[in-house]
Amino acid sequence: MGLQLPELVASTRRRARRLALLTVLGLSVLLVSGCSADSQGQLKRLAMPEPASAQGDATLRLWQGAWIAALATGFVVWGLIAYVVVRFRRRNDNEIPVQTRYNLPLEIFYTIAPVIMVIAFFAQTVKTQNTVLEQSPTPDHVVKVVGQKWSWTFNYTGEQAVDERNVYVSGTSAVIPKLVLPVGESVRFDLYSPDVIHDFGVPAFLLKMDVIPGRVNNYEITPTATGTYRGACYELCGTFHSRMLFTVDVVTPQEYDAYLQGLLETGVNDSDAPILGGNDAYTPAGGGLDTIDMLGIDEGDEQ
Ligand SMILES: [Cu+2]
Known part of the structure; x- marks a missing residue:
């Protein structure tokens, strides 16, 4: 004696639902248990690096707030979609549901709501920007940073009491x-470029600028933790953009x-x-090794 077809369909559906629920539960347990303290921190920061500058906290708060607002909106929208899908799904009677062409209050709502959201996001962004770009007189x-093809020069200007010398470090490709x-x-950081538009940033400081x-x-930061960080050019500036890396050592x-x-004693x-770099776009700011010669390429190949 087998099951009748409708019963069979119903029991199969029940089983599939149970299996799906178990899978989701299992995956969630696996996901949570597999998290180290480090990745849990990353989860909390929603993949933002841990801020290593006084200015970074404000950027992190904006990022987290934006995600919370977007997810809240998402849950409302997904909830409504799920409700409509289930509530108005096609039944056995093959009857077409009531066809509503438009609903004025609803249309006014979904025109105004996004505008309010954009205004809120914009206001928060401006507020955060003003905070992170604040400068002390x-x-x-002061470090004068030069982005040259294809590296960086760091001038620690006026730092040395000895003869008021400028000390600097210049990278090459x-x-x-x-x-x-x-x-x-x-x-x-005072930012100079003799050639094309670059963008100077350190992910851990959560700040960058063209x-x-x-x-x-220029922008100002106050490092809050000693350590070694990575920095890079964040503007696709040309052929060897990918070589415009630098490291940052935050020390006592x-x-x-x-x-x-x-540096002075070298x-x-x-x-x-x-x-600050010459007028010749190919001159490395530090006047050290010639980048183009070193890479063995023709100037004609450039860009
Ligand atoms: Cu660049």
């Missing part, structure tokens, strides 16, 4: 330069002073004035 340090910063002290020829942009103020003193890392 006299930052503890083959040598990744290092930027050293003291923890807990404010530093303003480096535009003929215009000196004493180590910072010792580092600058060490005898090749100092100059009368900050090195």
Whole structure:
């Protein structure tokens, strides 16, 4: 004696539903148990790096807030879709449901609601931007950063009491330069480019800015944790954009002073004035090894 067809369909459906529920439960348990403290932190920050600058917290809050607002909206929309799908699904009677052409209050609602959302997002963004771009009138340090094809030059201008020398480090496409910063002290980056538009940023600081020829942009950060971080160019600037990497060492103020003193003592890392790059787009700002020669390419191949 077998089951009748409708009963069979119903029991199969029940079984499939139970299986789906178990799968979701199992996957959730697996997902949560597989999380280390580190990845749980990442989950909480919604994949943002842990802020290593005083300015980063505001950016992180904006990011998290935007996700919460977007998810809340998503749940309402997904809930409504699920409700409509179930409530108005096709029944056995093959009857076509009531056809409603438009509903004025609803249409007014879904015109106004997104406008309100955009205004809220915009206001929060402007507020955050004003916070992270705030500058002290006299930052503890000023680093003049040059984005050149295809690396970076860091001028620690006016830092050295000895003869008021400018000390600097200049990278090339083959040598990744290092930027050293003291923890807990404010530093303003003045951004220069002799050639094309680059973008100077360190993910852990949660801040970046365009480096535009003929215009000196600047922003200020205060590193909050010692450590080594990665930095890069964030504007697709040309052929060797991908080589515009740098590392950032955040150290104690004493180590910072010792580092600058060490640079001065090398005898090749100092100059009368900050090195800001020549008019020739191919001249590395530091005047060190010629990038193009080193890579063995023709200037004609450029861009
Ligand atoms: Cu670049």
